[in-house]
Amino acid sequence: MSTLDLFAPEPDDTARMAQLRQSLHAHGHSYYVLDAPTVPDAEYDRLFRELQALEARHPELITPDSPTQRVGGKPLDGFAPVRHAVPMLSIRTETDTEASGAENFDARIRRELGLGPSDPAIDYVAEPKFDGLAMSLRYQQGVLVQAATRGDGEVGEDVTQNIRTLGQIPLRIVAPALGTDVSSLPPEVAHFALGRPGGETCPSVPAVLEVRGEVYMRRDDFEALNDRQRLAGQKCFVNPRNAAAGAVRQLDPAIAAQRPLSFYAYGLGAVTPPEAGGPVWQSHFEMMQALKRWGFPVSELVKQAQGAPELVAYYAAIGQQRDGLGFDIDGVVYKVNSLALQRQLGFVTREPRWAVAHKFPAQEMLTTVLAIDVQVGRTGKLTPVAKLAPVFVGGVTVTNATLHNEDEARRKDVRVGDTVIVRRAGDVIPEVVSVLLDKRLDEPAVFTMPRQCPVCGSAAVREEGEADYRCTGGLFCSAQRKQSLLHFAQRRAVEVEGLGDKLVDQLVDAGIINTLPDLYRLGFTALAKLARMADKSAQNILDALEKSKQTTLPRFLFGLGIRHVGEATAKALARHFGKLDAIMDAPEEALLAVADVGPIVAKSIRTFFDQAHNREVVEQLRACGVTWPEGEPAPVAAQPLSGQTFVLTGTLPTLGREEAKALIEAAGGKVAGSVSKKTSFVVAGAEAGSKLDKARELGVAVLDEAQLKELLDGGA
DNA sequence: TTACCTCGAGCTCA
């Protein structure tokens, strides 16, 4: 007999614990998801404490899906990155905020599917677009193992600890045995039944199931939370969305647990395929109903809709109900219901073609223009910015709104002292919509772009055909120097950790730093004299500078801040030439050979390196010890289609649209959207439309898929 | 663009 056996739990305890877990799951589901408690709170608490007591006695029997495991857990050091098995894509936004905007979507779908006016209406699902944060919940063998934020769509953050505390999110999905009649199950089990068409149950829980949805905060919970915050002398949250986002990013799950979050499921990520015993669905709606049965909160407002008219009606109806919903939404989402049609429609770059977000018109508010500032960018570009009396609009306090350039400022005729309508356009950027002219009391001066740089006083000029004024001061202009330094020191460039805008302001204003190489000549004493810069901070900056000296060619090139050379172009240049000297001395024609470098970019690079002081900066940086590994120039890939422009139309027999496009681009060709004289070839498939007619009209060569492939293989 | 969380460190006052 091993010693372990002495401590073996009573078989009764094991069974009782399983039983308690199941009851608590079921009651919890009724309470949190269905909002219909099946037992009094006191009874729930009693069961919960009984389970806790048993778990205290048998810690080895605690399961990750135990209801007691929602709260607790230790504060994290940080959030671990999580790669999404299926990327979390963004969804296209319909720009038209009239209810009839839905018609554009329907028309586009019908066109893509090649449907005529006499074909039947398309089956859609319409749902509210919740204003919260996207979340992916991963279940393995039915147990919640990971909750991840969206991140960049490919890689998000692991916030499982915090998401576990959400009572609405099942910790476990339960499947009854195969052949069980779902309707005969007691309600608390039926909620977890895995549905198949026809009521048949799934043989087992899918090995993998990722549920996608939105974490949000209800308005009443938000108000209550803020009342609590006020009482506790803590600061209040500005809006429910930010409160929810903040809660999710808490390192201490105990704090996250006190923030009342909610969840709505709206889709799936990775799922075990049917061949491997996974569930089968025909439509999105059916899938959502299954999610509901499995215990996930699915909004009652998710509706099926036939064709454009019902989508338009849905948009209007939800807009009507919006204020009374109890939570914030920023629009609605339409999805093609049939999963088969979704597959057929596919994706454009990173967005599904079968879904669209249709937002409500942005909220607008009145405020006054306190001033119109002119900011100077890294390249000397002058940007007029309206300084506004703070207004709360669309959930945030707006104090600035860019006027972009002189033409834009003139077109809107914004003047100091004006009363203006502001809104948060599109996603986030505040915008001055218009001026209320009848509120203009005296006649303030029309805004004009200063002909001198507001920072350095150099002439500001507007080139022929350009919208922007630029300060001609170059490095004489402290604003440009500051911006150049910040650009060089940013993370994606040469990364000098700890060098932010406040420090750069101090360094430049004090005249300690004028050029990039001056950064590396900084002394400890000079640094330590600055405000909020004692010994420790000064040393940290010096260490960061030392570390930054080891860099890479693309980072360095990007960091130089050459006009039109962003991260992608810097990478392409580095790959193509291998060495910096080769780039610095390359004639424009050589630069043009780099993928994605056109005449404007080539000229800009040439101009930059033709200036002696820029070459001097590079030499000095090298002399200061900034280095990077240099490589060999990449052999120029065979580009049989370079210089040729293609237009795709109709459905090709084997290649998808995206595939064909990628192949053409990989071979150096360009793919355009419409046919013109400059089009080299039109590639036509089945049911080609007007583009084919246009091609014939203009006498552009027409290819079929086979001929395209021949060209790609290097044929004439 | 704004808001939120976190971290390290400086400043201030006891």
Added chain:
DNA sequence: CTCGAGGTAA
């Protein structure tokens, strides 16, 4: 306690 910097999200 407050600030600056850095990161994330929409």
